[in-house]
């Protein structure tokens with residue numbers, strides 16, 4: 001395995017582009033099974049979760065070619081409708097293949113995905129929704145056996161919770177159902193809209209995606225299409241927060257500022273100056289952040305649970321006490337004991353974390369417990385005095401493409417080495433071109449230029 005070594009205390013300054021959204025690419029790759037033709041997905045991030053989705057597609061019989069950040073899927077021939085346990089376990093969100101395989105082949109056999117580091121991750125809403133669309137589902141020995149008694153038919157489905165994955169599974173399956181499906185209390189995340197755009201590009205008739213009522217008018221057949229995945233709002237948020245924790249100044253280009261609307265007021269309350277213009281966002285952080293009184297994670301457009309851990313790391317060095325309430329997942333504070341090894345003063349009570357900001361953190365050896373908790377440790381390590389060594393980097397590889405390269409280009413002193421032989425890791429993944437730009441003009445000037453543009 002690898003480890004990431006950070007010599008903290010340097011301000012992050014510069015300009016980066018983020019990659020395509022992991023949480024958009026995954027359901028779209030699953031949905032290619034339904035097209036029955038050739039789909040070209042651009043801006044697909046090079047992540048281990050995407051690798052896992054490609055493995056599942058190939059197992060199902062699809063031909064998949066990946067060139068850089070473009071993945072071409074030919075799903076003309078689907079040979080199997082079961083996904084083996086080992087492939088299901090590779091990727092937590094593999095349940096999103098259920099709707100596509102069921103609708104394409106009339107049956108599906110998958111494993112119950114089981115819980116993960118951040119919670120039990122039940123799929124009751126997925127299963128009840130598939131049943132409403134006509135599926136018969138039995139569970140035995142951890143495997144789910146699904147089949148379509150008659151056809152897949154439209155239904156009115158009200159979700160008790162605006163589940164992202166359940167909304168995606170319903171949209172995918174209902175796209176080729178007989179009749180119309182209406183989802184009430186649908187998830188509103190941008191990734192839902194991106195999936196709807198992809199499916200409509202394949203000939204589906206979906207309206208209302210991004211709102212809490214989505215209408216899917218079933219069509220007989222879909223076809224292939226080309227689609228470009230939206231920028232990753234969580235990756236963008238992660239780098240903005242890391243820069244804030246170091247008193248830095250960064251600009252992120254080719255992002256959709258509206259997608260991080262809930263983060264901006266939090267960073268402003270912490271004392272950061274933020275300007276946005278078109279697909280740019282620039283942030284300039286003060287030498288010492290202010291505390292943020294209360295953050296509650298909520299379904300989109302509320303504050304995203306996926307950046308809760310990272311903001312908590314940032315607030316560990318703020319002036320004052322901040323409170324975070326995690327309303328989405330039941331155990332998303334597993335990174336807190338590791339942050340405390342760096343000197344953070346955090347107490348957790350159920351779904352509430354109370355963060356008493358300290359003047360500085362000091363480097364330590366820590367272990368990433370999960371994907372976003374891992375980036376929280378990176379953020380803390382960047383702000384800490386001295387050296388921080390992070391293991392458990394396999395979690396990070398699920399959702400961040402070459403984070404050490406992006407951070408180095410923002411001026412961080414960060415290396416990734418192989419734990420066994422101590423050699424510096426050569427990036428094995430295809431790196432995004434322009435993954436980060438050394439600040440040609442200074443970040444200050446660029447930020448000023450963009451803020452002037454914004455003012456004009």
Ligand code: EPZ
Pocket residue numbers: 022023024026093119120121122123124125126127161162163164165166187234305306328329330371372399
């Ligand atoms: C998606 O997970 C994202 N993953 C998660 O990002 C994200 O945190 C989450 O949405 C919330 O925004 C992908 O898109 C691949 P949910 P998903 O169904 O679909 C409960 C990351 O870090 N629930 O909206 O699994 C569930 O237990 C990952 O990138 C049920 O009770 O999230 C949770 O408490 C982590 N029954 C809440 O709903 C169900 O059938 C939100 O889950 C389904 C969900």
